[in-house]
Amino acid sequence: MTWTEAVILALVQGLTEFLPISSSAHLILPSQILGWSDQGLAFDVAVHVGTLFAVVLYFRREVGQLSYAWCRSITGHSQTQDSRLAWLIILATIPAGVAGLLLNDFISENLRSISVIATTTIVFGVALFLADRRSGRNLDIYSIGVKAAVIIGVSQALALIPGTSRSGVTMTAALFLGYSRDAAARYSFLLSIPLITAAGLLKGMELVESGSENDWFLVILGSVVSFISAYICIHWFLKLLEKIGFMPFVIYRLLLGFVLLALMVFSS
DSSP: OOHHHHHHHHHHHHHHSSSTTOHHHHHHHIIIIIOOOOOOHHHHHHHHHHHHHHHHHHTHHHHHHHHHHHHHHTTTOOOOHHHHHHHHHHHHHHHHHHHHHHHHHHHHHHSOSHHHHHHHHHHHHHHHHHHHTOSOOOBOGGGOOHHHHHHHHHHHHHTTSTTSOHHHHHHHHHHHTTBOHHHHHHHHHHHHHHHHHHHHHHHHHHHHHHOOOOOHHHHHHHHHHHHHHHHHHHHHHHHHHHHHTTHHHHHHHHHHHHHHHHHHHHHO
């Protein structure tokens, strides 16, 4: 992998991790379409760490409040809206964690094809369009209850399938449940923290066990680029979301899906 490829892949990871357009799909496509070599496990860990630091730094105030309230709740203090939200984030993380442990190998071996990516890109793009047009989207993030957390958590598990988009499917579920665009986005971003942490730790353990040699300059470069691009992406996405809505991402998903289908047809 060249440094140019490393920068492009890190930018893709940082920009697409939190946008509803699927980071996994965009990281798979360079090798499928451009013939790039696999970026390697160490690089995967690095760009995940970069995006994790970005979301934690951006939401540092919320993360601090939720963590403090959660710690107080488990030491016998009364529940607050922050401790309740923290527990619901943990609850919503469980389905994806369990699904990842049980199905990760199957999905990696069978569902990382262009046909699967094209199909999920289109299907979940249409779902996002329908969810965003739903009336009555006025619930805030503290209105999320156990039922909503479970539904959003189960939807997050679907994002193991490439092309689905973790942020996209969780925002879609929240919108269908009546939550505002801002609440859907913020809950999705906060929900990403334990999941990205778990994925990073898992990949890190695999990296230690593999004992492979790596180009650490490219690894560090990828981490820094993904951090910067992810932080900027989160900031502007939240700033513009109420103005532009999700339609630009719906259009992008549909165009990308049909382009992939065309490539698959013409290459067969």
